[in-house]
Amino acid sequence: MPATPTAFPAAGTSAVSQRVTIQCATPGATIHYTTDGSVPTSTSAVFDAYELPVLEAINDGNTGVRSTYTIQAIAVADGHESAVARFDYVIDRRDVDRYISTEVMPGLHMILDYDDTKMYLVVGSERAMLVDAGLGRGNLRAFVEGIIGTKPLDVFVTHGHPDHVAAIGQFEDAFDVYMSHHDLAMARSFKESMGFPLDLTAIIDLHEGMRFDLGGWVFDVYAVPGHSVGSMVLFDESRGLLIAGDAFGSNRPSISDSLWMQFPGMLPIDQYLGSLLTIRAKLAGRIKTIYGGHNDVPMRGEGYLDALQVAAQRLVDEGEGVLVPSLRPTTAWQVVEGDRLTDPNWAAINVAKGSCLSTDHRAIATLALVRCGTHIIPIASQMVLPPVPAGQTAHTLWLTPTASAATLRVDGLLVGSGRPFRVLAGQSVTVVVTAADQRGMRNYQLSIINW
Numbered sequence: 001m002p003a004t005p006t007a008f009p010a011a012g013t014s015a016v017s018q019r020v021t022i023q024c025a026t027p028g029a030t031i032h033y034t035t036d037g038s039v040p041t042s043t044s045a046v047f048d049a050y051e052l053p054v055l056e057a058i059n060d061g062n063t064g065v066r067s068t069y070t071i072q073a074i075a076v077a078d079g080h081e082s083a084v085a086r087f088d089y090v091i092d093r094r095d096v097d098r099y100i101s102t103e104v105m106p107g108l109h110m111i112l113d114y115d116d117t118k119m120y121l122v123v124g125s126e127r128a129m130l131v132d133a134g135l136g137r138g139n140l141r142a143f144v145e146g147i148i149g150t151k152p153l154d155v156f157v158t159h160g161h162p163d164h165v166a167a168i169g170q171f172e173d174a175f176d177v178y179m180s181h182h183d184l185a186m187a188r189s190f191k192e193s194m195g196f197p198l199d200l201t202a203i204i205d206l207h208e209g210m211r212f213d214l215g216g217w218v219f220d221v222y223a224v225p226g227h228s229v230g231s232m233v234l235f236d237e238s239r240g241l242l243i244a245g246d247a248f249g250s251n252r253p254s255i256s257d258s259l260w261m262q263f264p265g266m267l268p269i270d271q272y273l274g275s276l277l278t279i280r281a282k283l284a285g286r287i288k289t290i291y292g293g294h295n296d297v298p299m300r301g302e303g304y305l306d307a308l309q310v311a312a313q314r315l316v317d318e319g320e321g322v323l324v325p326s327l328r329p330t331t332a333w334q335v336v337e338g339d340r341l342t343d344p345n346w347a348a349i350n351v352a353k354g355s356c357l358s359t360d361h362r363a364i365a366t367l368a369l370v371r372c373g374t375h376i377i378p379i380a381s382q383m384v385l386p387p388v389p390a391g392q393t394a395h396t397l398w399l400t401p402t403a404s405a406a407t408l409r410v411d412g413l414l415v416g417s418g419r420p421f422r423v424l425a426g427q428s429v430t431v432v433v434t435a436a437d438q439r440g441m442r443n444y445q446l447s448i449i450n451w
C-alpha cells in the first residue's frame with residue numbers, strides 16, 4: 001500500500017493566501033485529491049506540482065473574512081490506494097485597514113498590513129525611518145507615530161510597486177518621502193488605477209551613495225536595478241543588515257514566492273545579473289541578514305544570493321530551455337535553484353518566456369562586472385578609471401562577462417573571465433567581448449586619467 005500523502009504547508013492557520021503541495025513518499029505514486037469535502041478516489045483530480053490548489057484569503061470590502069478549507073488526498077500505486085489524508089486550513093484574513101508589528105531586533109520593527117506585506121520601522125536615537133508603505137489602506141501614520149512618538153521620521157520607498165507605496169500620501173505633509181524618480185511613472189500609474197492618495201511631486205529622488213544616519217543606525221543606499229529600474233536597498237554596516245524591498249525577491253515556500261521579473265518594465269535577466277554581481281561585489285562578505293518585502297523570516301548570510309545568482313547565470317548561459325512553469329502566477333515561467341520545500345536558500349526567478357533576455361543567450365556579449373583595485377566601476381562603453389594611487393604605476397583590473405561562454409580580449413590579448421590584468425597610468429585599453437556564437441561582439445574603452 002502506498003504511503004499516506006502529506007501536505008506543505010502543514011494544516012494550520014495563516015493570514016494570507018496559501019498554495020498547497022501534496023507529496024507521497026512512495027515513488028511513482030499518483031496523488032488524487034478533493035477540495036469539496038468529499039472522500040477522494042482514484043477518479044478524483046490528479047495533483048499537478050505546477051497547478052497547486054489555492055487557499056484564497058478573502059476580504060468582504062475592508063473586512064477580513066475567516067475562511068476554512070479542507071483538502072483530502074489519497075495516493076495510488078500499482079492498483080493499491082493509501083489511507084485518506086485530511087488537511088484542514090484556516091485563512092484568517094486581517095481587515096484592509098489593520099496593521100500589526102513585531103520588534104524583530106532592538107530598534108527594528110517589522111510592520112505587516114492585511115496582505116502580510118512587510119514594512120520596516122527603524123528607530124534610531126535621533127531619527128526614525130519607515131521603509132516602504134505597504135498595500136493596506138489603514139492609518140499607517142498613526143500606527144507609526146504610536147511607536148516613535150514625535151521623533152523625526154524619514155520615509156524610504158524601495159520601489160514604486162503598489163504594495164510598497166499605498167500609504168505614502170499620509171506622510172508627505174510632515175515628513176520627507178524618498179523614492180527613486182526612475183519609478184515615478186510606474187507609481188503614477190498605480191496611483192491612478194488603484195486610487196492611492198499621494199502627491200508624486202513631493203517625492204525626493206534617491207541615488208546610490210546617499211546616507212541616512214538615524215543615530216545608532218547608519219544606512220547607505222545602493223541601487224539594484226532589475227525588479228524595477230529604480231529599486232533601492234539600504235545597508236547598515238555595523239549590523240550587516242540589508243533591507244532590500246523586492247530587489248532580490250522573496251522565497252517564502254508556503255506561497256511559492258520568487259523574484260518577480262515577468263512584467264514589462266522589469267529588466268532582462270542578463271542586465272539584472274550585472275546588478276546582482278555589482279551589489280554582491282560591493283557588499284561581499286558583509287551581509288549577515290536580509291529583510292525583504294515579503295519573507296516572514298529574514299534570510300541569513302549570503303546563501304540565498306548565491307542561489308539567486310546561480311539561477312540567473314543558468315538562464316543567461318543556457319537560455320530559456322531551463323525554464324519550468326511558475327508556481328505563482330501560473331502564467332509566468334521560472335528558473336529555480338534548490339528545493340523549495342527543504343532548502344531555506346532556494347531561489348526562483350519568474351520571467352516572461354520569449355522576452356526575458358536582451359537577445360539570444362548565445363549572442364550576449366556584455367560585461368557584468370568591472371573591478372579596478374577595490375573599486376566597482378559602473379559599466380559604460382567609455383569607462384574612466386580612478387587615478388592610480390600615489391606610489392603605484394598601474395591599476396589591476398578584473399572583468400566578468402555576463403555570459404560564461406563569452407571571451408574577453410584586452411587590446412587583442414585573450415584574458416580569462418575574472419583573471420587580473422594591469423593597466424598603466426595614462427593608458428587606454430580596448431576590451432572586446434565576443435559572444436558564444438562568435439557574432440555578438442561589444443567594445444568597451446577603459447582609460448586612466450593621470451592627475
Ligand SMILES: [Zn+2]
Nearest residue numbers: 159161227246
Ligand atoms: Zn515589487
